[in-house]
Amino acid sequence: MTSGDDLSAERLRKRDLWVSRGHPAYPHHFPDRVPSAQIREDLKDTPPGGSREDLRRRVAGRLRAIRQHGKTAFIPLEDQSGEIQLFLRVDDLGEAEYARVLDVLDPGDIVGAEGVPTRTRRGEPSLRVLSLQLLAKAIRPPPEKWHGLKDPELRLRQRYVDLLSSPEVRRRFEARSAVIRELRTHLDGLGFLEVETPILNRTASGGLARPFRTHYNYLEEDFSLRIALELHLKRLLVGGFEKVYEIGKVFRNEDMDSLHSPEFTMLELYWAYSDYRDMMGLVEGLFPRLAGAAAPYLSPEKARELEEAFRPPWARLDFLEALEKESGTSGIMDRPREELVRWARDLGLAVREDSTVGTSLDKLFGHYVEPKLRRPTFVMDHPLETTPLAKRHREKPGRVERFELFYRGFELCNAYTELNDPDDQEARFRDQLRDRPKDALEGDEETYGYDADFVEALRFGMPPASGIGIGIDRLCMVLLGAESVKDVILFPPTRKPGSRGDVSAPP
């Protein structure tokens, strides 16, 4: 009688009962409602046992429990603003109506109610209900009221159940939204223009990643989903826009773990007539604002910790100096490629025999330095080979003007003075192609794709500029204290369901 199917059957029976009494099963609207928080506000100065007879309020939301006491009932109702208790009495509704209402209600149902704001004798802010209607019957029961939905698999596969049963989860995504809103407000205030550029591209470039492939029927060509926003935004600098940014999804056809999602949100920003030092100033101004936006959603201790951590100025480390110091080795730049590759491989780092100087140094840096960067730290002036889209350093030979921001051992953003010399850009693209491993498949390899049209754009003249990319998901992890990137993504990708929880099959 109470297997899953039977629970649904019971709820359907109640819905039909409600309909058979002349009510619509799924009414079209519920006008003039106020947030439940308004009723709490109404009762701010009302003592226990008192009520606001001068008011009639309408609220709507999901029922979290039903506590029946014979001729009274207490029914906590939740909406986005919080919770308010519905207080039902035979004295208010009459025997018949009281029974009719309670006959059809279950936890999880969405109802609308009208009544008088009232504080119970115990002082709980409530709405003493004069009329109530079902707005949407929940055919499936909600998760256990005290523990909620714990199963990590179901929480991802059926995020809506996770959300409807856990205000804290909803709150985390409200916080994410608040952070992104603040990001926009801040950048708009600095005069940046938000733009949208194509997701489907002939060549996936501007980053180092394996792209998703798709077919564009109209153009009769295979396209890639973008792996970065960079090259289109720089085309806009050529076009005369001086401060632009985009917040959007990028797609990298790679593994997922607690720090990586194949589909993730990225901010990229380009700023004409500035260099990477100007950009550091922008970041130091931005992050404290974002920490401030996240603060109301955090414990006071966490909020203070963030505020202190991101108070500028932050530490600045020269890439090579840091690597030489932490590894206890000098003259790294003078060493031949083979020696660096051997060094990295001897440490057990995943570096191919035919790997480049840049990759080897990157891996060595990741091994020796990155884990130590707990407080916000700018790592600056990377070796040239690591970064084909950055401008050569004006003073340090063999290096580029670039910085990455590290915090708690992982990268939060990546910025550089942009390369705007078309000949240098063309040569650097070619170097990338040449260094590509011999067994790489065309279009399926992780390399900076050669974008000839981008080089052509540079030939029209791009102003000197700096640019930055910020991984929004990681940023939210840091600001909201999430352990996994899945915790800040509403609907992370999941594998085809196994034998449990298969909700993808049509009936």
Place this chain on the structure above:
RNA sequence: GGGCCUGUAGCUCAGUCGGUAGAGCAGGCGGCUCUUAACCGCAAGGUCCAGGGUUCGAAUCCCUGCAGGCCCGCCA
């Protein structure tokens, strides 16, 4: 890709040495006019992830697979 762990009622979880499957919540019936994880009584509810094997007998032991988690590796 490697190692470890998990999968039992709609939900949260027990299940001993291999011997008929357990609780709480939710649901049903009854009681109760101020509860808030309401309470009290009664009855009901199972593809023990799937498939195979060992055994007189498997939720339990073995193998394979599926899904998930953690660590490592890979990957900006």
